[in-house]
Amino acid sequence: MKDTMTLTAMQTYQGRQDVPDDFDEFWQKNIAALPDQFDHVIEEQDFNTPNLRCIDLYFKGTNDGNIYARCILPKTSEKVPVIFHFHGYMGQNPDWSVLFSYAALGYGIVAMDVRGQSGRSLDNAVFNGNTVKGQIIRGMIDGPDALFYKDIYLDVYSLIEIVATFDEVDETRFSSYGGSQGGALALVAAALNPRIKNCVTIYPFLGDFKRVLELGNHSEAYDELFRYFKFHDPFHQTEDNILKTLSYIDIKNFSHLIKCPVKFVTCLDDDVCFPSTQYAIYNRLETEKEHLLLPEYGHDAVNVQLNDTVFNWLTGSRITFEI
Numbered sequence: 001m002k003d004t005m006t007l008t009a010m011q012t013y014q015g016r017q018d019v020p021d022d023f024d025e026f027w028q029k030n031i032a033a034l035p036d037q038f039d040h041v042i043e044e045q046d047f048n049t050p051n052l053r054c055i056d057l058y059f060k061g062t063n064d065g066n067i068y069a070r071c072i073l074p075k076t077s078e079k080v081p082v083i084f085h086f087h088g089y090m091g092q093n094p095d096w097s098v099l100f101s102y103a104a105l106g107y108g109i110v111a112m113d114v115r116g117q118s119g120r121s122l123d124n125a126v127f128n129g130n131t132v133k134g135q136i137i138r139g140m141i142d143g144p145d146a147l148f149y150k151d152i153y154l155d156v157y158s159l160i161e162i163v164a165t166f167d168e169v170d171e172t173r174f175s176s177y178g179g180s181q182g183g184a185l186a187l188v189a190a191a192l193n194p195r196i197k198n199c200v201t202i203y204p205f206l207g208d209f210k211r212v213l214e215l216g217n218h219s220e221a222y223d224e225l226f227r228y229f230k231f232h233d234p235f236h237q238t239e240d241n242i243l244k245t246l247s248y249i250d251i252k253n254f255s256h257l258i259k260c261p262v263k264f265v266t267c268l269d270d271d272v273c274f275p276s277t278q279y280a281i282y283n284r285l286e287t288e289k290e291h292l293l294l295p296e297y298g299h300d301a302v303n304v305q306l307n308d309t310v311f312n313w314l315t316g317s318r319i320t321f322e323i
Contacts, residue, residue, distance in 0.1 A: 001268045005276040015280030016210035019253040026144060026248055027192060030154060038162045051075050052103050059162055061155045064124035069112040069159055072103050073168050081173030082108040082163060083314055084189055086182035089205055089221050092119030105315045108169055112159050114152055130232055134224025144248040153188045160193045171195055175314055181205045184251045191254035200313050202265040203299055207251040208277040210243055219272040255284035262289045263313045272299035
């Protein structure tokens with residue numbers, strides 16, 4: 001295990017900083033400022049999949065973002081449950097064919113491209129300060145309202161609200177799922193939008209920023225934080241203010257808002273999203289939860305049993321394993 005904290009200490013670790021006093025109010029205010037109805041455009045795709053409806057969904061996000069998501073809905077007279085899938089940092093949503101497996105069991109699947117990353121969602125905003133690398137640092141010198149990830153989290157909320165208006169979906173059976181950044185967004189979805197009734201998160205990103213700095217985490221995912229201090233503030237004179245601002249997008253601070261069951265996966269050899277930062281999120285959850293640990297894995301793809309386990313969690317299937 002690469003984390004410097006013992007596994008025993010992690011069992012009760014709550015993270016390096018408390019939740020801001022106005023955290024809940026901050027997010028309630030931002031959600032209240034969203035429109036009552038979200039303008040969106042749907043474009044039907046014909047992939048010769050007679051039992052599936054495949055949709056390109058576009059909508060306008062906050063701060064001039066243009067958001068894209070893929071939607072797959074089984075063609076049936078019954079209203080279908082929906083799984084919201086979120087991708088990792090700097091990536092994009094999976095190929096259509098990868099998403100079809102959930103539709104085979106009668107589930108809708110919705111996968112959003114995070115704005116400004118590798119997919120089709122666009123970041124059209126202007127930010128002060130250092131924007132040379134990464135989206136965590138975007139807007140942070142101007143305070144919580146200017147944070148780039150604030151808008152991404154609002155995109156997640158808005159996407160769920162839009163899909164809830166589709167005639168063919170059962171809005172009482174929504175789930176969220178993802179790994180790394182996607183794991184973080186799955187938790188944000190459950191925290192900000194009560195329509196999410198089930199959440200699966202795998203080694204979530206964006207948690208416990210103070211601990212990240214203490215660990216000296218120079219992985220690609222967090223490199224932007226270290227570059228900010230190295231090239232902009234080498235004496236860390238702004239560290240307290242920066243960390244206070246980032247606390248509004250720190251995933252551990254959303255945990256108390258989640259009311260649905262959470263399945264949580266941590267790889268103990270993870271040196272990108274260190275296990276202690278994940279435990280800071282998990283230990284703050286106040287709902288039904290289960291933690292699955294993978295001692296030999298780091299922040300990489302787990303292709304043995306995990307995909308089937310997650311599939312079981314999300315769909316209620318009973319795929320078994322031979323050991």
